[in-house]
Amino acid sequence: MVTATKTPRRAWVEQIMGLPISIHLRGDDVRSEATEAVVARVYRRLRWVDSVFSTYRQDSTVSALRRGEVEVDEVVGAVGYIVDVCAEASRVTGGCFSADLPDADGVRRFDPSGVVKGWAIGEAAKLLGELPGHSYCINAGGDIATGYGPDCPREVRDQAWRVGLQSPHRADAIVRTVELHTGGLATSGLYARGNHIYDPRTGTYPTTTGSVTVSGPDVMWADIWATALFVGGKESEELLHQWDPRYSVIRLT
Structure with a gap:
């Protein structure tokens, strides 16, 4: 068996969107100019x-859109796409889940942040997937995408990329490990950023403890x-299973 230590590996990290975004690659050409060029393109x-x-x-x-200075059909195509995804996610x-969230002044305005980070990492993963002979893992604040490019050796x-799930009660404790080859993973909870998750059905901020991790193709x-399962509780998991049974849920209490 070929172990992970026998495959060259390299990592990069940059601060973007207010958080560190790390890229990890495995493959024989992790230090080549071509690899550097793809990573630079991703960032x-x-x-x-x-x-x-x-x-x-x-x-x-989006700030201009929130101020009413422009309309959706006046801005770049990606914004219109995200608007449509937000509506579909709510449905x-x-x-x-909702992108109609209270601002600092309590007024509800369009805020696609709950979609954009995952979408951005997914788009970045597509670029990394063009890199021949490598597998990749990209992590942005716990939103993780993994996969591999063409001609990637079987070994x-x-x-697998092993992802540790942090205890909701202790920042220094990893309580579960998930192995990923392709696809994505994300976790929602209050332990890292405090009371920031909004329940659009009740207009309140849940104080639920624990965390919800979802993994699947995207x-x-x-x-x-x-986010939706953290807000909706365990009873809302049936909606996910009906929507796409390929997604898995881990709840930590």
Whole structure:
């Protein structure tokens, strides 16, 4: 058996969208110029996403949209796509997910942040998937996408990326491990950022303890469902299973 230590591995990290985004590659050419070029392209793409979708940047397209300065049909195509995904997410989750969220002044405005991070990481993963002979893992604040490019040797493809799930009660404790080869994973909870998750059905902020981790084919939808299941509780898991049974749920209490 070929072990992970026999395959060259390299990692990069940059601060974008207000959080560290790390890229991990396995393969024989992790230090080549071609590899560097793909990684640089990924980070350029993520910086572009931030410039368009950030609700914290006054010069972003989404901030202009929130101020009513532009309409959806006047902005770049990606924004319209995200608007449609937000509407679909609200529908399939039974209203447990929404992009219509209270701002700092309490006024509900369009905030696609719960979709954008997962979507951005999924798009970045597509670029990394163009890199021949390598497997990849990209992590943005717990939104994780993994996969491999063309002509990736079987011994590299078969090495799972092991993701540790943090205890909701102790930042220094890993209580579960998930192995990923392809697909995405996301976790929702209050232990890292405090009381920031909104229940659009009741107009309140749940104080539920614990965390919900969802894994499946698409990191964007894993992130959406992790939030929705945290808000909706265990009884809402049936909605996910009906929507796509390929997604798995781990609840930590």
